[in-house]
Each structure stands twice: as structure tokens, then as C-alpha cells.
Amino acid sequence: MKSNPLEFRRKEGLKPSFRIFSYSGKRPKKGKSGKNNFPFLARSPQGFAAGLGTSNHFFRLEGVCGFMNLFLTQTINGLGLGSIYALVALGYSMVYGIVKLINFAHGDIIMVGSYMVMFIMTVMGMPLILAVIGSILFCALAGVLIQRVAYHRLLTHDAPRISLLITALGVSIFLQNLFQLLFGSEVRSMPTLFDLPAIQLGELHITSANILNIVVSVVMMIGLQTLVARTRIGKAMRATSEDAGAAKLMGINTNHTVAFTFAVGSGLAAVGAALYCNTYPQIKPTMGNLLGLKAFVAAVLGGIGSIPGAMLGGYILGVAESWTKNFYSNLTDAIVFGILIVMLLVKPSGLLGKNVKEKV
Amino acid sequence: MPLLETKKLGIAFGGLRALDDVCFSLESGEIMGLIGPNGAGKTTVFNLLTGVYPPTEGTVELEGKSIIGKKTAQITQSGIARTFQNIRLFKDASVIDNVKTAMNYQMKYSVLSGILHLPSYWKEEAQVEEQAEGLLDVCGLKQYAKATAKNLPYGQQRKLEIARALAANPKVLLLDEPAAGMNPTETHELLETIRTIREQFGVAVLLIEHDMSFVMGLCEHIVVLDYGKVIAEGLPEEIRTNPRVIAAYLGGE
């Protein structure tokens, strides 16, 4: 392996964090300690591979090793969780970008997706892959249906935005209570979904669920980014979000575009739902509440309207949550929202968001 | 000392220099026109004068005092009020409330007096009511006082914008295309109204307008902007015959 992750990190200007964890007094020698303690910080594919591919023999000191292990485990757990937030956040971000609506019903789409996976697998007895695909299709359809029935009229009638928001809340309440009626309000256990082997790196145990989450979310983000940047419908989406009126005059069918955005967002939420069920195999009708809220926070954190921003926000939130869970488990949610508030005060447009000023 | 004076005023949006080295001065009681082709930076001048954007260079002085760095509301309170090119009324409020809102900063009674309707509330509200009615009368809007602003015809909405700006008791009134979308009769009425306003309130007026007969008929002094720069300045007759101005409008070189 040619690239040295440590050097990579130096280039990225992340020295301070490097110092904290090399307090054994010895400076790691170049070449020999060719490993990356922060695989998540390695932004190049080589760096990432190097981080995963080397053994963890440097920090053999008692305590430090335990701490490092815990730290890394929590980080990877956090990234796994963050991937789910990220997938859901993409939906919030896209919908907000295009119709300026905080779609509070989006969180409940995860719940719908989870129940669909369970329903197709256990009740209909279909194989997993069909369940996942079925759930994605169902959610995409549900997303479009919700948009058509609940939002379309308000969007075309230029209603106050707050009415739209209340409608979204109404849809959220509707979905939760509908599924409560259909499946009962109690917590349901999910069957095992993806039974893949875990990865053992030295003493570090990485569950397959986490790897799957991270890989799937990255693939989805790249796919979505390509969709938005390269395709015709993507161009229509960008145009509609910039100026719906002008887009319409340019011959873009904004109705279709908005519906498509809802479909894609809800489909992504269903993917998130499948991953969620795989990672935390318990579902209930109100599960979308907090999950959705946090995914929304992730979207705002990363900069609403930005696809990489939503991903970044999701990861940051997941990792922050995972870290704090170990130390102040009760305050996790407060910390998550605290990060959001601090972020908004420092950079209101979010990490990767654009600052749009109203024209006078 | 001029009432309003800009020196070397400039602003850049990213790499784009929207305004560069804009200098002009306005004497009290003067009616001045700011003209130029579309995109010349006229409205941007207004935005700088009213603190919507901070200029990247140069100064703006009102009665010798710099207004750079002040917020829009503070600038309005110190004596520069404006109207907007795309009408920005308080649509769901009544016509008279639109006007009274601009008088808010000149009123004194506290939140508590307002809620409890103490004597100071009644006294000041009565005064403001009278003043607002007077202003509406001048602008020919008296019969609409109780109407909702958004229900006014277009031309009257433009007049209401002027009435609202006047209510802020300005020394300088900035009018952004006041005659846009008006028919010749309405334009003529507006011309008379602006003259009356100047006589009655002693304000200086700086106006942006594309209707040349309106500008030439009303303004005593004209500044011409093109590509963010002042290309000509002078009396209406001078501007009319200025070759650079003609070139800027007709696109010649």
C-alpha cells in the first residue's frame, strides 16, 4: 500500500486529534505504524482501505487499548446509525429543497417501510430480497400518494406554508394510528434479515449490520447525487427547487417533478427502514417520531437541500449519539439537539448549505 | 452642505462589481432622477442608501453624518425612507394601518399602556390617526383608508407605498419606479402628487424611473448610471442631448 493514512491525515490538518491518541510518548514511525485509527476520517478510498486493512498492534498499552477499542467500536456503531439517519435525512432535504416543507410525515415512512418488510416476510412468507424491494416500492408509492392527496392542493393553491406543515403533521398522526390499528401498538420483533459474518480487526469487532449500513448509504448517496446532477429529471428537480414558476414556464412538469422527489425520498427512507430493522430488530408504530426528528436534525445540520450535507449531518449525528450514549446515555437526545442549535447559531445554512439571501 | 451625499460608493457581489465609484449629492427639497438601462445598478444604489447591503467601499452621508453600518430601520428613522420596485405592502393590513406602521417609531407609549389602553394610548393613537388620514388625503387615498391593502388597484398600491414612506417622516424620499405600470393619466396624477409632497413636506426626492417624459418633467437634476458607473449628471436638457447617455440607452458605442 503506497499511501500512508497518517500522512493523509496530516494533509487534512487533523493533527490535534492525532496527538491526543498518541500519548504513549512515542511518535509513531512512518511506515511501520501504517494504520489509521480513524477510518472514518480517511476520505480517500485508499485511506479507507488502509484503515481497514492493517492490524491494531500499536496501542497495546492496557487501558488505552480498551479505550481505543471502545472508541472505535462506538464510532463504527455511530456511523452505522448515522447511515440510517442520512438516508432518511436525504428525503427531508430533497423535499424541503423543492417545496420548502418540513415533511414531518417522512419519519413515519420509515415505520411504514419497516412494517412492510415484516409483513411481506412473515405474513406473506416471501424471501428477504422481495420484502425489501416490495417495501421500497410501497413506500415510494405511499410517498407519491401522500403528496397527491395531502399536499398537492395546498402546493398548487399557494396556501400558507404553515398549513402545509400542519397537513404533514396530520399525515404523520394518521400513519401512526393507522398502523397501530393494523398491527397493534406493541413492540414487534423483526426476524433476522441479512445474516452476514462480522469482521474482526484485531480486537475490533465490526458487525455486519454496520458495514452494510455504511456501504448502502454511501452507494445511495452517490446514486442520488448522480441522479440529481446528471439526469434529465435531476435537472428538472434542481430547476423546480430554484424557481418553480420559471421551471414551469420552461416546460418542466413541476407536478411530476415534485411527485418524483417524494417517491425517491420515500424510497430512500424505505432503504433506511430495511437497514434499521436489520440493525435494531424491533419496530413499533411510533418508531418514526424520534428517528424522523433526528434525521431532520441531520438534514439541517448538513445544510438543507444539500445531498452530501444530509449524509455528513447523518454521520455526525450518529457518531455523536453513539459516543455520548456510552458516557451520558440519558442526555444523548439533548446533546443531539444541542449540536443542532450550536450549528445553527454558528452557520445558519448548515455545514454544506448555501446561504440564500432574499432579493429586495 | 448637501442633504445626502455619496462618495466613491461601490459594492461587489462576489466578483461582480455592481456599483463602482458612484458619487452624487442631493440638496434639500430637490427632486433628482436616477436613470439608466436595466441592470445598471439603480435599485442597488437604493439598497446601499437604506442599508439593505453594506457597501464594500465609499461613504453615504446624511446631513454630514455617515449612515454606513446602520440597520435599515435606523436609517429610516434618521430620515431616508423608500418605496419598492416590486410593491411590498402589508397586504392583509388596512390601508391606514400600513401608514400608521411607519409612524410607529415616532410613537412613545409602552407595551403596557398599549395593552391596558392607558390615556397615553388614546392620545397618541388619536394623533396618529389624524396624521395618517392627512397623508392618505395628500396621496389621494382617503376613501380607501379602511380597505385592505391588497384589494387596492395597482396604481393606488404604488401611491400607498409612497404614503407609507412619507409617514416615516423622511428628509429624503427614495422612489423606486413609482410610475411603473401606470397609464398616462395616472402618471400625470403621480407627478402632481410628488410635487405636492415636496412642497408640503419639504422632502428631497430621489427617484428611479424609466418613463422619460415623467423624469424629464419632474426632476431638476438627473444622474445616469450604466454598468454600475455614473456616466452623466446634470440638468434634464443636458442629459437629453448627452451622447454617452444616448449610446448607453441605444446600445451604440
Add this chain to the structure above:
Amino acid sequence: MMNKKKAYISYGINLILVLALFFFLRTLIVTGVLNRYQADLITLVCINVTMAVSLNLVTGLLGQLVLGHAGFMLVGAYAAALFTKNSSLPLQFSLPIGLVLAGILAAVFGVIIGIPALRLRGDYLAIITLGFGEIIRVIANNLKITGGAMGLGGIKSLTNRQHPAGMLPFVFFIAAVVIFAMFTFGRSRHGRAVIAIREDEIAAEAAGVNTTYYKLLAFVLAAFIAGVAGGLYAHHLGLIDPSKYDFNRSVEFLIMVVLGGMGSITGSILSASVLTILPELLRGFSNYRMLAYSVVLICVMLFRPTGLLGRAEFSLSALIRRITGKKQDAAKGGV
């Protein structure tokens, strides 16, 4: 501005009506015509009306979205309850002081959140108040002084077996005063400034309105009232359970405001009352209740996006005029 004499007549009539309503309710409760459960419901209606009307100030008049109004209620609940619990004064005296403290503390939180959030335009207030509401709840769940997740119990109430209407004067008259204050605030210069910001912030600024100040004023005033309502609620229930003041609760208040008509005080009163009483009447159908509620909510929003009353106010004098067919100048009366 309306005629001074007419205004006082209108206020006078409303005062008489409010007093009559109070003594009517009190008599019903004291004589036992209404049982304890129904009396509690009346108290709850008053508290929810107070909350909805205060939120209407920010959402309806100022046009800003708040998704954490229950957070201010929680702050007020703890402030008032901790004061009365630790005070040696009799409850009749310590409760009013506690309520004022509750309002002040909630207002302080309002200032802390409002100053950074209200400088920005857009949905920031919504998101930041959402975050605040959740943070406050989680912190309350973990502090010793607030009783942790178990909540704070043993809060004395003025309502007991001997005095079934003990809390009624407090909740009723506070609601009445808040309603009155919102009406008059909307007609003062401050109210006009706040409405101007809702209509067009840039134009308001250009008209010399100090927008940051007025946004903060409306927001903090609403927070103050929510704090007082929280104090009342704590003393009504006798305990504080932090989980009852979550995001969903904030949403409930928001729905009350929007459903009644944003900017319409009478609309808020009406929808807060209906949305408090109706679920209790429909307890038997609890399975379908929320489902129906959500469908109704969506339908109202779809077909009356500005809420049931829009921005109009229900006015007694207008109603009388309509009935008697007389055409007079609109003397806008209250409830």
C-alpha cells in the same frame, strides 16, 4: 383606531359576560352539577386556551413557526411548583408569586433562544424551538431538582374536596386576562409592528420598524404566558411528568392555533376548547379517535388552509348587528 367610548362599552359588555360565565361555571362546580372530572376538564380548557392564544401571538400575528411551545410550559411548571413547594406561604399567596416567577423564567429562556434565532429569517425559529423543547425535557428528566424521569410530585393544588372550584378563579381569569391582552396588543402600535413583520419583513424594516425587537417582544411575551400556563397546569395536576411536554404536545398547541385560524384569537379559543373537550367525549372510540382527528385535520387544511376562522374574529357586536340587521360602523367587540 376605534372610538374610545365604543371601545369601553364593548369591553364593559365583555367583562360582564366573562364574570357571568365565571360565576355560572363556579356555581355548577360548587353545587356538584358538574362532577370532579368535568370540572377538571374546564380547568384544562382554560389552560389550553391560554396556551393556544399565546402561541397565536407568535404564529398568527408574527407569522413565525414555534415547535417547542410546550418547552416553555415545562419551564414554567417547574418554576412555579418548586417555588410553592419550598415556600412557607399559604398556597393562595405563594401560587401567584410562583406563577409570576414561572412566567419570568420562561421569558428568560425565550430571550436566550429568541435573540439568536430571530435574527435569521426563515424556519430557524421553528427548528431551534423544536431543539429547545426536546433539550429542556431531557434535562428535566435528568436533574435531581426536577425529580428526574419520575417527575415532580406532591404539588399542592387549590382544588380539593372542600373547594372543588379552588383553581377555577386562577385558570379562568388568567385565560381571560391573556385573551384581553392579546386583543388590545393587536390593536396597539406594537401589534401593528408585529403584523407588519408577518406581512413583509423587509418592508417593515424599511418603514422604520425595529424588526428584531418586535419579533423578540412577541416571542418573549408568548413564552411568558406559556410559563404561567405551565405553572397552572402543574398545580392543576399536582405533579409534573416531563414526558407530557414533548414535541407532540407542542404540535397539539400549534394545531389548535392553525385549525382555529392563524391570527384569529377567537379562533384559537374555539379550537382549543373543542380540541380539549372532544377527545374526552370520544374516549369510547379511542382506537379510531386519532385516526379521525388526523383525517379531519388534513381535510380542514386542504379546504380551508387559513383555518376555520381565517383571520377574522368572532365578534358579539357584529353578530348582534347581523341579527338585528342594523348597519353600523364596526365596533369590534371581543368574545
